[in-house]
Amino acid sequence: MREGQIYQLKGVVQHYSWGGYDYIPHLLGRKNEDKIPHAELWLGAHPKSSSYIVTENGEDRLDRFIQTFPHNVLGQKVISRFKENLPYLFKVLDARNMLSIQVHPTKKQAEEGFARENDSGIPIDAPHRSYNDTNHKPEVHVALNDFWMLHAFRPAKDIENIIKNIPEFRPLLSIFYADGVEGLYKHIMRLPQENVDSMLNPLVKRLRGENPQHRDDPDFWALKAFDDFPQPENRRDRGIFSIYLLNLVHLQPGESTFQDAGVLHAYLFGTTVELMANSDNVLRGGLTEKYIDIDELLKTVKYEGHKPEKSIGEVISYAERVYKTPAIDFELSKLTLFPGEAFQNAQSKSPEILLLLNGQISVSDHFDSHAFDRGDTFFSPACTSYKITALANSTLFRAKVPF
Numbered sequence: 001m002r003e004g005q006i007y008q009l010k011g012v013v014q015h016y017s018w019g020g021y022d023y024i025p026h027l028l029g030r031k032n033e034d035k036i037p038h039a040e041l042w043l044g045a046h047p048k049s050s051s052y053i054v055t056e057n058g059e060d061r062l063d064r065f066i067q068t069f070p071h072n073v074l075g076q077k078v079i080s081r082f083k084e085n086l087p088y089l090f091k092v093l094d095a096r097n098m099l100s101i102q103v104h105p106t107k108k109q110a111e112e113g114f115a116r117e118n119d120s121g122i123p124i125d126a127p128h129r130s131y132n133d134t135n136h137k138p139e140v141h142v143a144l145n146d147f148w149m150l151h152a153f154r155p156a157k158d159i160e161n162i163i164k165n166i167p168e169f170r171p172l173l174s175i176f177y178a179d180g181v182e183g184l185y186k187h188i189m190r191l192p193q194e195n196v197d198s199m200l201n202p203l204v205k206r207l208r209g210e211n212p213q214h215r216d217d218p219d220f221w222a223l224k225a226f227d228d229f230p231q232p233e234n235r236r237d238r239g240i241f242s243i244y245l246l247n248l249v250h251l252q253p254g255e256s257t258f259q260d261a262g263v264l265h266a267y268l269f270g271t272t273v274e275l276m277a278n279s280d281n282v283l284r285g286g287l288t289e290k291y292i293d294i295d296e297l298l299k300t301v302k303y304e305g306h307k308p309e310k311s312i313g314e315v316i317s318y319a320e321r322v323y324k325t326p327a328i329d330f331e332l333s334k335l336t337l338f339p340g341e342a343f344q345n346a347q348s349k350s351p352e353i354l355l356l357l358n359g360q361i362s363v364s365d366h367f368d369s370h371a372f373d374r375g376d377t378f379f380s381p382a383c384t385s386y387k388i389t390a391l392a393n394s395t396l397f398r399a400k401v402p403f
């Protein structure tokens with residue numbers, strides 16, 4: 001590699017079944033006539049699906065490029081904190097159907113869980129494996145259009161009111177009064193399946209009659225979940241309770257949330273740019289066909305309820321808005337440039353990935369000038385200076401490590 005050079009980066013699309021048909025193909029300038037779901041575009045060096053870097057000698061996997069030149073690509077500061085790994089994974093996510101209800105572990109839980117599953121001889125790719133690596137997975141994301149999600153338990157008072165107002169949930173009220181939110185959630189997740197069905201069957205019947213249409217109404221998502229996650233033998237998915245217990249959040253374009261370890265959440269619908277620690281550790285709590293490890297989930301969830309915390313980021317210069325979080329692994333920001341405007345980056349201490357979401361830019365590094373169009377991504381190794389000049393109204397998202 002040549003020091004002082006930026007590289008075009010090519011992400012890898014994940015075709016999970018819940019993905020949308022249009023947003024990611026359109027962003028990448030590809031046709032999708034066969035309506036294949038395009039769920040996520042991964043930009044990073046995760047070993048499961050590394051992006052490709054365009055070098056003088058052709059394309060190479062970014063993870064391999066980092067292994068070959070760790071010090072030059074990552075820089076000393078990243079290596080001393082994260083060893084020879086790119087600490088973050090950057091994504092565009094487009095959800096046509098809802099994703100599983102999930103929570104991510106702390107670093108300590110991930111280290112212990114990974115070791116424990118190894119000691120029990122669970123193969124790394126086994127479907128009943130919860131810990132795929134030793135890392136935590138805090139996540140920040142910024143909505144690109146109207147976006148709906150579930151995020152953290154509602155305040156206890158709201159949960160009480162909701163249970164009171166749903167006749168089918170009346171058996172839960174005494175549990176809530178006796179044991180609070182934590183006791184209630186543990187009760188629901190350990191309830192025998194026939195008790196789950198005896199509450200959810202009349203609920204689905206009633207909702208079918210009412211046919212709720214409003215996406216800001218939990219009933220809409222509950223009915224959709226009944227249809228999207230049919231269980232064998234007419235069983236009901238207990239994740240549906242969580243649609244009522246968690247905050248239903250409607251993000252406008254440009255609004256963001258942060259999911260730290262322990263925050264129960266689910267993406268329901270919409271398109272978002274997401275930045276997270278480089279990990280694949282997910283514990284699921286329903287609305288999924290995948291493995292649910294109840295004990296591990298209940299140990300990881302934080303039960304204190306609160307109102308959802310949305311952020312629109314913080315403007316730090318004429319061009320840049322930062323979505324600050326407590327995570328030390330990553331920092332997400334948005335660059336907005338008018339035609340002719342420039343953004344100079346002076347020797348970032350960390351490697352960066354920049355995604356051009358809209359517009360047209362030219363980027364000059366120590367050697368050359370490179371032209372990028374909508375949907376293009378470039379990678380800037382640590383200690384590289386570059387200057388972006390907008391040729392049209394342009395929006396970029398930038399991932400880096402905060403130092």
Ligand SMILES: [Zn+2]
Nearest residue numbers: 102104139259
């Ligand atoms: Zn998540």
